[in-house]
Amino acid sequence: MNPQASALDKFLEQHAVESEGDVLIFRAIPGDYLRRLHGHSMLCQQTYKPEADALVKLGFKVVADPDAPCGLCIVFATKHKEETLYHMARAVSLLSEGGTLVVAAANDLGAPSLEKRCAELLGGVRAFSKHKCRVFCGTKETARLGQALLASWLSAGELQPIPGTDLVSRPGVFSWNRIDPGSRLLAEYLPDDLTGRGADLGAGYGYLSRMLLARTRSVAELHLFEAEWKALEAARRNLAAFAHGVQLHFHWHDVTAGLPIDRLDFVVMNPPFHSGREAEPGLGQAFIRAALASLKPGGRLYVVANRHLPYEKLVRTYAEHEKTLAEAGGYKVMEVRK
CATH class of the missing domain: 3.40.50.150 (Vaccinia Virus protein VP39)
Structure with missing residues (x-):
């Protein structure tokens, strides 16, 4: 199993993450963590066709570019730092006030740096370490949000x-x-x-x-x-x-x-x-x-x-x-x- 998915699974096992709305997962991949979100209305964002097809076969709804609001958003880091920051910014843009952002990042994909940047964006995060990965989460509070960072990351991830x-x-x-x-x-x-x-x-x-x-x-x-x-x-x-x-x-x-x-x-x-x-x-x-x-x-x-x-x-x-x-x-x- 993907180590980021395994780390997220362990995180969700040990930490209750509540959602008042739908769940959106950026760069979603198959994994046991998905069963811990059972009962929620779930949408998977995935732009890589083999992973998208695998999720569809498991019965999940997959889109390339989501625009629906959500109460919990999960982001899997990729090897492109700019893409991960873009997904974090998109996630925060779609989160309802008080919604939760969770990011799973392998250490060799720059997890410590991404955690620091996420804390700058949200005004603070809680972190968990497992399987040579870090999982960190924070709450969307508009008054604490780094609006300049948000705009910069959104712009840097577009065409x-x-x-x-x-x-x-x-x-x-x-x-x-x-x-x-x-x-x-x-x-x-x-x-x-x-x-x-x-x-x-x-x-x-x-x-x-x-x-x-x-x-x-x-x-x-x-x-x-x-x-x-x-x-x-x-x-x-x-x-x-x-x-x-x-x-x-x-x-x-x-x-x-x-x-x-x-x-x-x-x-x-x-x-x-x-x-x-x-x-x-x-x-x-x-x-x-x-x-x-x-x-x-x-x-x-x-x-x-x-x-x-x-x-x-x-x-x-x-x-x-x-x-x-x-x-x-x-x-x-x-x-x-x-």
């Missing part, structure tokens, strides 16, 4: 320009404030003769799709698949200028579960290879399988990956043609023809 570009992104998205060097390298080697119907897997905020569409006018239809809803929200904005010339489709989807479309002429991707903080090459391999299964015979796949990742053997079991187009900065760009 904003990526420095040096005309793209937008936000905390919680992969490489949210810069162009990922792997994607930049792949963009240099995308051909200008791609035509027909294609897809960008793990599309993020749409950088590769945008570079592709700027290079060729022969693409009729492009599907962007992305598991993080916040990234897809940014991608819609970043590709708006191309909507009149190509059919754009945005899918909030877990690519590792396969694709709902086939007969693609081409696929481009910079697949993930981490699950949390741990390297997981199987993620990229699942992306490659999904891509090659969805390409029509003769279709092309362009993929960038860390040089050490073992994708070649997998590719050769599916491909008629495979070659490395470039190696630089620890990355490799591969062209695969089904």
Whole structure:
């Protein structure tokens, strides 16, 4: 079980947390803590598709961007500090007067710092430590609220320009404030003769799709698949200028579960290879399988990956043609023809 969920479960076992209204959980994840909230009207905020799907299967209502008031709000910290502060601020904004905010944060995600910031926002918190995590809570009292902090954290978590570009992104998205060097390298080697119907897997905020569409006018239809809803929200904005010339489709989807479309002429991707903080090459391999299964015979796949990742053997079991187009900065760009 996730250590933050385990720590929260133990906290709720030992500390009574009353709620006069609904319960809202930001970045909700499955866990035993959920049974301790049984009897309350509960809403789960989750923008990462695999976690959202897992909660739906358990019978919980899941939304990407809640706006309903609540009496108890729980926030799970993420690896993006700005995103966690944003969720804390959103939570306080939605809490009724006298409502309770509870934050669960792993120590290696900056729990002590987050606890201090939360105390500054609310005017004080109570803290609990377990499973190398901290759980801290406080009450919303408008008279004690750090209004300047609240406004600052809300602003910092919204869509904003990526420095040096005309793209937008936000905390919680992969490489949210810069162009990922792997994607930049792949963009240099995308051909200008791609035509027909294609897809960008793990599309993020749409950088590769945008570079592709700027290079060729022969693409009729492009599907962007992305598991993080916040990234897809940014991608819609970043590709708006191309909507009149190509059919754009945005899918909030877990690519590792396969694709709902086939007969693609081409696929481009910079697949993930981490699950949390741990390297997981199987993620990229699942992306490659999904891509090659969805390409029509003769279709092309362009993929960038860390040089050490073992994708070649997998590719050769599916491909008629495979070659490395470039190696630089620890990355490799591969062209695969089904």
